[in-house]
Amino acid sequence: MWSTLRERGISYLIVGPFAIVLAFPFYWMLVTAFKTNGDLYDLNNVPFTYHPSQAAVGEKLPFRHDHWLPFGFENATTSHVSFIFHNTNYLRWVENTAVVGGLVVAITLLFAVPAGYSLARLSGRWGQSVGVGIFLTYLVPPTLLFLPLSRVISKLGLQDRIWSLVLVYPSFTIPFATWLLMGFFRTIPAELEDAALVDGCSRLKALARVIFPISIPGILTVVIFSFSLCVNEFVYAITFVSGTKQHTISAGVPTDLIRGDVYFWQSLMAATLIPSIPLALLYNSFLDRFIAGFTGGAFR
Amino acid sequence: MAAVAEARPQSRRFRDLLEDRRFLAPALIGPAALFIVLLVGAPLVLAIYLSMTDATAGQLTGKFVWFHNFVDAWHNDNFRRALRNTIVFTLASQAIVLVGAGILAHALVRPFRGRWFLRLLILLPWAAPVAVSTIGFLWIFDSQFSVVNWTLVHDLMPGGGHFYLYRPVNWVLGGIDHLPWVHVGKIQPLNPPQWLGQPTLAMLAIIFVQAWRILPFATVIFIAGLASIPTEVHDAAKVDGATGLRKFWHVTLPLQLPIATVALLFGIVFTATDMTVVYILTSGGPFNSTHMLTTWAYQTGIVSSNLGEGAAISLYLLPVLLVVTVLMLRFARRVEVS
């Protein structure tokens, strides 16, 4: 009993500080999102609680009579959060990001699963070199690649449309996905496939019937990583798509919420939180599944 | 049987083809390779061409100047500082990530109460789009309104208890000052540190933000690696009497090496070639002291319109990363096999 208690204590002792450091900025973003301008720009105010201040034009204080709320929340305003929904195309940006991410993940899987399998099982010597070659594409920084790519995009008639991103993003998700899948496929013992082949399956059927179900964890990993790469991408999103209705979150937020020398800080904080929490929930639940898949997978 | 086999020769031949490794392997990898060659290879060739011309302002053609741009770039102090910064930034942030993710992954593999929630918190930096979360850090490190400075300098005890965080921090800093070669100074409450305004602090700030956002990603990879160690290995270790630290050193660590190497490699490559964090936090400031090669290439090529030179600068990293990649991949393969 003591050893498990000690183990548990150690777990909390290690994980706790990490969780605090990693998540603290989000907690603080949450608090800041509801601050009034007068409260936010006052250096004497505690950043973690709300203080009475002169409400600016357009700031509504819906809780001002609820003095029982903690942290002085009766002085909070929801106007800056609602600003992003009413005065910008924020929901459109979220949609665009989701669609681009989803399509790119699908394309990535389509190309990378066969490629990863081929490199893991079928390719022998030259497979290693091709694998390394694919990886080398990461060494080229996108900071200047976007110029020649602009020419390609416009020639294809995709300028200013989100399809340009759907076309270009797989160029950095496919190499990564191929690598990950190659690693996963390698960990699957060849005996399983051979057993299927001996049973009379063709190789492709073996791939579909035997390997694919077992590598679901690997595929889920690729889905998460590819999706997160797409959501995070910034340079292409800003330069290839200029219409505000076609922006992704990474492009739309700096464009509409930073105007010259005026930063809409509260709205910026809210704009960061809104996609992060569902995405973190999504990733977390995927994590459960694929660890379960690992521990209870091919080794059952 | 022979009759049946002969009756369907064509389909059998096709099926044979699909079975043939020599056909199947390239067929499966072909589409991916083609995609990459078209969308990365071709622009790369163009970038190499541009780096040897005097192209300006978005033009994709120019007069040939051979290696003039590369030489010019090298003679610029800012370039050399950017090169140094890139190395420091990459190594420092990835070291933090490696150690942090390794420890965290181990602690997260065993179940305990509240693990799901703590894991959620840990995943947040990776879930947030980096462009917007970095803008959040702009405000966290703001020159006047930084919450870090506020917490350091103000009385944290509710009810006027006079607990100032900068006092214990200064005590630690004073201790560090006693070490040779290191001079850190103290936090002055009336003039708190400028996280994005002093060159050293700015470097620390970007290293921190980069490590912050990559840590969850690396942790997930490590967890996957740990979870993929088959139970037989754990059982065998138990039988052999290896537990705790011994087990970690002799069993877990070696098994994790291939995946740790790959995670480190990806981390290095992503950090060395990505400009978002630096661009948003400092734009290379204060006064060009935190430029990385990527942001300096952007500054030269796009903002100052010297496209040829910008292309040359961004290509400088290529041979270095190439060597690093090949070495690390060979290392990973070697430890995997053993």
Add this chain to the structure above:
Amino acid sequence: MPENDDGLEELGLSKSLTRRQVLRRTVGGFLVLYGGALPKVAAAGVPKHVHRQYKNTLKIIQWSHFVPAYDVWFDKTYTKRWGDKHDTDVQVDHIALAQLPARAQAEVAAQSGHDIFGHLSPQAGLEDQVINHKEIIQEVTRKVGKVSQVGFKSCYNPRTHKWHGFPENYVPDPIHFRKDLWHQVGLKPSTWDDVRKAAPKLKALGHPVGLGMSNELDSNMLLIALMQCYGAFIQNAHARPSINSKHTVEALKTMRDIYKNGMTNEIFAWTAASNNQGYLSGRLSLAVNAISIIRSAEDANPALAQNTSVAPIPRGPVQRLGLEHVMGVYTIWKFSKQKALAKRFIADLEVNYQGAFKNSKFYNFPAFRGAVHNYTRQLAADPHKGKYKVLDLIARKYTVNLGYPGFSNAAIDEIFNTWLVPQMFAQVAQGKMTPAEAAKAAEHEFKPIFAKWRARGKI
């Protein structure tokens, strides 16, 4: 196997939830989410013709104006009305200020993009990619009179005789100061010497002056304008670097004194928003910035706005001379297929600049003075008691182009975009160089830049 099932239980998963079920639910969820979004987003990717089919399409891109109402007026009212009259669908896109150069170059590389590109500074470096905007200048001159000197010297290249942009507007750069605090120290910011004297006193009050020396737009403009007041210039009228002069040394000394006695090292870390925010918090007693500060104060802190005065830049020993804060320049790419329509749009906008002037809350001043009538009456009619009347004086007398006394050119652009002037001032203020050394070092840096662009035939 028992351990694995226990493991699943521990993870909170019941045995009955197989991987297949999970997969099915996930895919189902995806389909539901995206099945709804996809068609909508796909449709949004295509330019919409909402009410009627227009014969032409005109695409414009410009920055997100700091007055959101300006963008609303421009996008939804002005361009729609103009478009109806000319049977054109006018599409306006916006982009963050910092991304303008990247997008411009991407469009050049792609040889396709927007017909009208709205920059916030003259883009001499893009000269080869744009048309000669002479015709628009001539048409507007015919209708409302000559272009101002600021506009002329910002967008015309005397070496190639080309108008590389159309100067649409410029933003005068006043100073904002706290009447009450300056009254307390018994001074007024009329000359830079007054500022130097008042700085330590104001700092002692807890309300320092806010003059940035950082890599951002406000610092850049402020410091170059300060130099001008001292008779120091980056280049002379013949586009030769002239930074190494005793005037520059004087200006450097002044700024060093103001910093040492009156400010803290936060000013080296400022962003363009920092002086706004510092002033709005009530802390700073002086800021050099366009009227975005006082307009924000009117909304957020009317008491502060009441205590704020707007005035021209302080006088130096040689003169009182400031810069435009930003200059709105419209350019038409050579590859545009709607050149005639684009020229018409720009000309019409400039000739009737009244709407833009008012809807930008007097932020945008037209580069053609005659495009707006009765500045004084309009500025005086602003509900804030004539505070803005001084803007007209500043715009007329105390605003010159970047690169004065010469023309704006690619070398000036490069020096501006790489923050070389704030860097020079910061090094002196931080004690890393003496003023004389810094001026010399700056000349050493500027000369190759000028030589490079001269060799390319642009200067």
